[in-house]
Amino acid sequence: MSTATDDGTREDAPPTPTKKQRRAAGIAEEASGGIKLILVKLIGLGIVDALALYAAFVLVMHEQWLVTVLVVAVAALVNWIYFSRRKLPAKYLTPGVIFLVVFQVFVLIYTGYIAFTNYGTGHNGTKEQAVSSLMASSLQRVEDSPTYGVTVVERANELGLLVTDPDGEAFVGTNEQPLEPATGVEYDGDLAVSAEGWKSLQFADVLARTDEVTALAVPYSEDPNDGAIRTPDGQSGYLYVSTLEYDETAGTMTDLETGVVYSDTGVGAFTAEDGEQLLPGWQITVGFDNFVRAVTDVRLAGPLVYVTLWTFAFALLSVATTFFLGLFLAIVFNDMRMRGRKIYRVLMILPYAIPSFLAALVWAGMMNESFGFINQVLFGGASIPWLTDPWLAKVSILIVNLWLGFPYMFLVCMGALQSIPEDIQEAATVDGAKPWAIFRLIKLPLLLVTVAPLLIASFAFNFNNFNTIYMLTDGGPRDSNAPIPVGFTDILITMVYKVAFTGQTRDYGLASAYSIIIFLIVAVISIIAFRRTKSLEELN
Template sequence: MTDTVETDEATAPPTKRQRQAAQIAEAASGRIGWMLLKILLLAIVDAVALYAVFVLFTHQEWLVLGIVVAVTVLVNYIYFSRKRIPAKYLTPGIIFLVVFQVFTLLYTGYIGFTNYGTGHNGDKDQAISSLLASAQERVEDSPTYPVTVVEQFGTLGLLVTDPESGDASVGTAEQPLQEVDATMEGDKAVAVDGWTTLTFADVLSRSGQIEQLSVQYSDDPNDGAIRTPDGQSGYLYISTLEYDETADAIIDTQTGEVYSDIGTGAFTAEDGTELLPGWQITVGFDNFVRAVTDETIRGPLISVTIWTFAFALISVATTFFLGLLLALVFNNTRMRFRNGYRIILILPYAFPAFLSALVWAGMMNESFGFINQVLLGGAEIPWLTDPVLAKVSVLLVNLWLGFPYMFLVCMGALQGIPEDVNEAAVMDGANPWQIFRRIKLPLLLVTVAPLLISSFAFNFNNFNLIYMLTNGGPRFSDVSIPVGHTDILISMVYKVAFTGQTRDYGLASAFTILIFIVVATISIVSFRKTKALEELN
C-alpha cells in the first residue's frame, strides 16, 4: 500500500506553486544567460575601445580619443540600464551610420577643400622633421651611443644610453628622446617599462626599417638625430638643412638658399622651388578652381564628363528597350518552353559583373581574343585600344550585363497589368501598337521609372565595368592626370587619388563632391517628374 502511495505522489501533476517556482527559475536562468552574453559583448567592445585609447593617446589625437571615450561610456550606460529599451536597439545602427556614412561624407567634403595628397600628408612639424631627416649626414666625430631597439603598439623606437652620463632615453621617429628609468646591463640600457625589446632575430628581420629609423636628439630638430646601422650602436646625424624658428624658414647650410613658408603648404624659395614633403592646409575652393582653369585637367574633365552622361543614358536606354522587347516576346502565353528561355536570358545577370567584364576583356583582346581569332577569322580589330571602338565595346558589354535585370523588371510589370485592360482596348478597336503605346507603356513606366533613375545613378558610377574591361584606356595624351577615353568620373577620381606618381586626394575629393551634386540633382528632378506618372494609377 505504501509503495502505491509513493508511486501516485511521484506521478501526480505538479501543483500551481511548483509550476510558478519552475517558471521563476527558468526566467532567472534565462536572464542570467542574457546578462552574461551582454557582459561578454560589452567586454569585447570595451577592450577594443581601450586599445584605441592607448593608440590615440600615443599619437596625441585628443579629439578622436575624447569621442571614443564618450561613445564607450554612453554604450555601457545604455546597455547596463534597465530602461532605455529603444536606445538598445537603435545604438548599433546609429553608430554604424555615423561611422560609415556621415563621417565618410563629411571627411570627403573636408578633404576636397585641402591640398591633401602626395607631399602634403602630415602637419607642419612632421614636414620639418622629414625635411631635416632626409638631408642628414653623419657627424664625423660623433660618439658611439649604445642603443636597444624597442617597440610599442607597432611603433619602433630606440632606447639610447648616453656614453658620458649613462642616462637612458627613449624616442621614436615622431617623438624625440626623453629620459626614462631603464633596466641596465653593464653600461647599456636594455629594457624599459611599457616597451617591448626586440630580439636579435627580430632586429635582423627588420633591419631595413631600423636603418631608416631616425630619432630626434631633442625637441630642437637642429640638434640632429640618432640613427643606427646595426641595431646595436647609434651615431649622431646632423642635417644639411636648418630650421630657423624665428624666421619660420628652412636654410640650406651648404648653398645658403632660404625656403620660406608663403602659405602654400610647403617651404618655397624665391624662384618658386618647393621643398617636399610639405604639410596639409586648407585651400578653400582652389581644387574646384584648378579643375576648371588648368587646361591639363579641364580638357580631360570635360571629355570624361560628357562620356559619363552618354554612357549612363545610352546604357539605361539600350538595356531597358532590349529588356522590354524580350519581356513582351516571352510574355506571350502561346509560346512554348518560356521558362527555359527565361532562365537562359537571366544567366548574364547571375554571374558576378567583374568576372564577366574580365572574360569579355579576354575575348576582345586584339591579338589572341576569341572574337578576333575565332569569330572573325584572325582579324586584328582593336576593340579595347581604339578610342571609338573601346567606347562601343564598353556599351555592348554593359548591354549584355544589364538587359536581364530590365527583362525581369519589365516582365513583372507587364504581368501586373490586368488582362481586362487589354480586352477593353481590343473591344474599342485598338491595334497592338496602340495598346502598347497608349496603355501598356504608361502603366509600365509607373513601376519602372524609379528603377530607371536608380539604374542611371548606378551606371553613372559603374566603376567595376570600366576598371575591369578597359581600365579607362586608351589613355589621353598631354594631360596631367592619368585618365583615358573610356574613363567615367568615378574611375577618374580613383586614378587621381590612388594611381600615378602624385596622388592628389584633395582634387579627387573635389571631383567626388561634384559627382554627388550632379547625381543628387538629377535624382531629385527625376523623382519629382515621375510623380506625374502616379496619376495613371
C-alpha cells in the same frame, strides 16, 4: 467594473488587459529578460566597450580630442540604451544607426573636409612631421662625433634605440620620440642592454631587419637642429646633423650648403623666393581652391570635358539599351503561347548571377585583339582592336554593360507587365485598338509608373559604374596628351580614382572635390527626374 471602498464610495477597477496587450507585454518581458539574453547582452556590450576604450586610447595618443569625446559619448549612450528596460525600439535601431553614421555619414563628411584641404602627395601630415622629415632626409654624419653604444629595442611594433652615451648614461627614443632618460636599465659592462617597457632585439633579429634599423634616426633632443643618432650596424651609433636649419620663430628653413632660405608662405610648404618648394610639406585648409581648380585648370579642362560627355553618354545609353532589351524580352516571354517560358527566363537572368567584376574580366579576355575568342573564333582570326581603339573601346563597354544589365530590367519589366490588369487590354481590343497602340498608349505608360524610379536609380548607378570601366579597359586607351593619367573610356568616377590613387602625384583634395561635384550632379538630375515622374502617378 467598479469596487466599493471603505468610505462607501465606488472606485473603477483597472481594465482587464486584452489578449494582444498580454502578448505584447510578454514579448517585451522576454526581450528584456532571461539569463541567456543578459549574458549575450553583457558579452556584446563588453566587446563594444573594449573597442571604444581602445579607440579612445589611440585617439588620445594622437590628441584627437573631439573624436575621443564622440566615441566615449556613443559608448555611454549604447550602454544606457541596452541596460534600460524601456528602450525596446532603440535597441533594434541603434546598430543600424551606428553603421549608417560610420560607413555613410562619416565618409561623406570626411570627403567634404578633404575637398577643402591640399591633402595629397607631399602634403599628408602636420607641419611638425614635415619639419622632422625634412631634417631627417638631409642628415650628414658629424666627423668628430663620439661613438654611442646602442641596443635596438622594440615597443608596440615600433623600433627604437637604447643609447649609451660616453658618460655611461642610458637614453631611449624612436623616429618620432626624441631621446629621453631610460628607466629600469640593465647593463652588460658599460653598455645598456635593456630598459623597462622595451623589448631588446637579439642580433639575429637585428640582421633580419637591417633595413629598418639603418633607417632609424632618433632625434637627439626636442630641437631638430641638434641632429639625430643613427646606427649602421645596430651596435654603434653616431651623431648626424642636418644640412637644413629650422628657425621655428621665423618659420624658415635654411639650406646651410647653398644659403637659400625657404619660408612658410601659407601654401603648406617651405618656399624659396623663386618659388622652389621643399617637400614634404604639410596639410592646410585651402577653401574652395580645389573646386575652382577642378573646373578652371587649363591642364584639366580638356580631359574633364570629354570625360564628362562620355560619362553622360555612357549612363544614358546603358539605361536605354538595358531597359529596351529587357522590356522586349519581358514581352516575348510573357506571351502565354510560348513553350518552355520558365526555362528561358532562368537562362535570361544568368548574367545577373555572375559578379560584374568577374564577368568584365572574362569579356576583356574574349575581346583581346591577338588571342581573344571573339576575334579568333567568331571573326576567323581577325585583328579587331576592341579595347585599344578609342571608339571601339566605348562600343565594347556598352556591349558588356548591356549583357550585365539587361537581366535586371528583364525581371523588373516582367513583374510590371504581369501587374497590369488583363481587362484593360481586353477593353482596348474590343474598342478596335491595334497591338502597337495598346502597348504605346496603355501598357508603356502604366509600365513607366513602376519602372521610372528604377530607371533613375539605374542612371545614378551607371553614372558611377566603376567596376565595368576599370575591369574591362582601365579607362584606356590612354590619352597621351592629357596631363593626368586619363583614358578615352574613363568616366568621372574612374578619373577621380586615378587622380587620387595613381601616378607619382596623388591629389586627394582635388579628387574629393570631384567626388562632391559628381554627387551634386547625380543628386540634381535625380531630383528633377523624380519630379517629372510625378506626372505618371495620375495614371493610377
